[in-house]
Amino acid sequence: MQNIWIFLAVCAAAVSTGSPAGAAVPKGLEPLRFLLGDWQADGGGKPGEASGGFTFAPSLQDRVIVRTNYAEYPAAGDKPSSRHDDLMVLYATESGEVRADYYDSEGHVIHYAGSTPSVGELTLVSEVVRGAPRFRLSYKLGADGKLDGRFEVAPPGQPDSFAPYLAWTARRQNPGT
Amino acid sequence: MSLALSVCLLLQGSVPGPSNPPENPWSAVQFMVGEWTGESDGQPGKGTVKRTYRFVLGGKFLHEQNVSTYPPQPKNEKGEVHEHWSLLSHDRARHTLVLRQFHQEGFVNQYAMTAESPAGALVFESEALENVHPGWKARETYEVVSPDEFVETFELASGGGAYEVYSKTRFKRLRP
Numbered sequence: 568m569q570n571i572w573i574f575l576a577v578c579a580a581a582v583s584t585g586s587p588a589g590a591a592v593p594k595g596l597e598p599l600r601f602l603l604g605d606w607q608a609d610g611g612g613k614p615g616e617a618s619g620g621f622t623f624a625p626s627l628q629d630r631v632i633v634r635t636n637y638a639e640y641p642a643a644g645d646k647p648s649s650r651h652d653d654l655m656v657l658y659a660t661e662s663g664e665v666r667a668d669y670y671d672s673e674g675h676v677i678h679y680a681g682s683t684p685s686v687g688e689l690t691l692v693s694e695v696v697r698g699a700p701r702f703r704l705s706y707k708l709g710a711d712g713k714l715d716g717r718f719e720v721a722p723p724g725q726p727d728s729f730a731p732y733l734a735w736t737a738r739r740q741n742p743g744t
Numbered sequence: 745m746s747l748a749l750s751v752c753l754l755l756q757g758s759v760p761g762p763s764n765p766p767e768n769p770w771s772a773v774q775f776m777v778g779e780w781t782g783e784s785d786g787q788p789g790k791g792t793v794k795r796t797y798r799f800v801l802g803g804k805f806l807h808e809q810n811v812s813t814y815p816p817q818p819k820n821e822k823g824e825v826h827e828h829w830s831l832l833s834h835d836r837a838r839h840t841l842v843l844r845q846f847h848q849e850g851f852v853n854q855y856a857m858t859a860e861s862p863a864g865a866l867v868f869e870s871e872a873l874e875n876v877h878p879g880w881k882a883r884e885t886y887e888v889v890s891p892d893e894f895v896e897t898f899e900l901a902s903g904g905g906a907y908e909v910y911s912k913t914r915f916k917r918l919r920p
Binding site for chain 1: 800801802804805825827828829831833834842844846847848849850852874875
């Protein structure tokens with residue numbers, strides 16, 4: 568088994584060529600280029616009104632895109648202020664499909680499959696897990712350069728009955744590399 | 745995403761009763777936290793490794809960042825710099841640690857820690873290898889030599905065959 572890991576790497580590289588010259592992301596993630604950069608956001612939903620920010624940046628020698636995100640919820644009524652942090656790694660399969668793994672400060676782990684319905688759009692839908700809710704995370708870049716996002720939840724046993732949970736609008740602070 | 749969703753997901757796991765105090769799920773890997781330097785030998789040749797482990801996201805996950813540098817040598821004529829990340833999570837439903845690696849080559853490997861690990865070692869068997877041809881499996885074994893030293897053995901197997909060592913790396917702690 569001489570240098571089998573290198574062999575596997577060559578196999579993987581063979582299906583990810585074809586990116587434009589100078590591209591900083593693999594072919595499967597090229598449609599996500601509109602997300603790169605630092606963003607400031609305001610929004611709200613079931614957990615309350617919040618402000619925060621997120622960054623999409625290439626990593627691992629431009630093989631993946633990592634989103635780091637935070638949201639701050641001010642005190643409201645009996646609820647003290649709180650902060651949410653999460654990390655999401657977006658990557659492409661051999662066939663170019665987008666996948667994403669989400670980890671957050673409440674301990675949740677969500678595995679998503681992605682699609683890009685049109686230019687400037689990304690929709691991530693979690694796998695169906697029996698007895699568990701299903702999640703959908705969507706981004707849409709507007710003509711004004713603002714990025715709308717929403718997070719929806721479908722109850723256990725009704726995997727396609729998504730209902731709004733959070734929505735936000737973000738403005739780019741710094742362009743991505 | 746907070747209380748309501750947390751409750752939904754919490755219900756998937758078990759809640760220990762008062763007669764069954766919760767164990768720290770991270771105790772087995774707590775020693776990894778810190779900065780490490782390693783010397784690696786194996787199929788890609790001899791190399792040096794820099795690695796960090798730190799808890800992230802409020803201590804809910806253990807995040808590994810790794811850079812391995814292989815200078816040009818007969819086994820690896822051009823040399824290479826290999827990077828990977830991993831995230832260790834505690835799967836409450838299965839009462840085990842799950843290791844998910846993201847490699848610069850595009851591989852995404854998920855392992856679960858086995859209950860049958862030998863004394864002084866942690867063994868993670870692969871559950872899914874993405875962007876790798878079907879039929880492969882992988883195993884990561886961490887032998888704890890001392891609080892400041894461990895040996896990682898990375899093995900691969902294909903087609904139902906036996907594992908073969910791909911690389912073995914001896915790590916020594918740089919900083920806690």
